[in-house]
Amino acid sequence: MPLFEAKDLHLRFGDRVVLESVSLAFEAGQLSGIMGPNGAGKTTCFNVLTGRYKPNRGQVLWQGDDITGKSPQDIARLGIARSFQLMNLFDEFTVFENIAIALPGTRRRGHDMIAQAYADSALVDEAHSILEKVGLAGRADDEAKSLSYGARRALEIGVALACRPKLLFLDEPTAGLGSDGRARLADLILQLKGDLTIVIIEHDMEFLFSLADEISVIHWGQVIARGAPAALKTNPWVEASNLGRLN
Incomplete structure (x- = not known):
């Protein structure tokens, strides 16, 4: 099947x-x-x-x-995750934050998700593991809007992967x-x-x-x-x- x-x-x-x-x-x-x-x-x-x-x-x-x-x-x-022909990223957030807020563990927390993601070492490790996979480990603290077009494509795929x-x-x-x-x-x-x-x-x-x-x-x-x-x-x-x- x-x-x-x-x-x-x-x-x-x-x-x-x-x-x-x-x-x-x-x-x-x-x-x-x-x-x-x-x-x-x-x-x-x-x-x-x-x-x-x-x-x-x-x-x-x-x-x-x-x-x-x-x-x-x-x-x-x-x-089931999807990336779009027109990218959907939070430009003012860092590369790490774009990944972190897409993680199920972050979303379950609801209030002030980004601060909680930074505070939870397991979530930090998971986000960095995804960034490593998509080739953006060295750009974690950069704002998404600073990335080249190709790097933004990689980040969008990383966001999709964060949804597991x-x-x-x-x-x-x-x-x-x-x-x-x-x-x-x-x-x-x-x-x-x-x-x-x-x-x-x-x-x-x-x-x-x-x-x-x-x-x-x-x-x-x-x-x-x-x-x-x-x-x-x-x-x-x-x-x-x-x-x-x-x-």
Whole structure:
């Protein structure tokens, strides 16, 4: 049984059909990709999977349980985290504080969470462990707004990891990154791969092909192809795209 599954998702905005009979399955421990051209329905699909939109028809299943229509907060509490195409960070907080306030142990305390996080050595150690994992151990005391764009991407992933997810959704993680930033991000994702289940929406096809175990191609609001990267290179849609020129 897949860890996370979507069955026959259908969504329309007014008269416009944006998702039609979309079915996806993500296996535990795998890195799955979703790709397609701009406007294909990729991010809309992500928004349905993570509770921002409720489908008009179909089901979203988590470990076999129907979670269709649950709020993003309820879905996050199940162990499903998401990073966004547009980053959501507390710019005036330090790098450490951004991680610390996302930790479940900090959130349970409610009042004056940051002060309590600094005072609890276990929470401090957990936050620094995450910063080490995402390559920001040396920037813990810097304000988030001082980070480069690539470092902010790493911090956003760190914030998602602080929620202790079983499944991590990444929405266009390479957006705005140069070649060096993409290489560092790929290294980070490879470190995380296997420790948790990862699903990436990505327009950078070469980046996604280098990481994913399986990729689903969405176009015109439908899944038009699915398979391992090597197999997809011979798919007619892929051959007509930039992927057809990959070695």
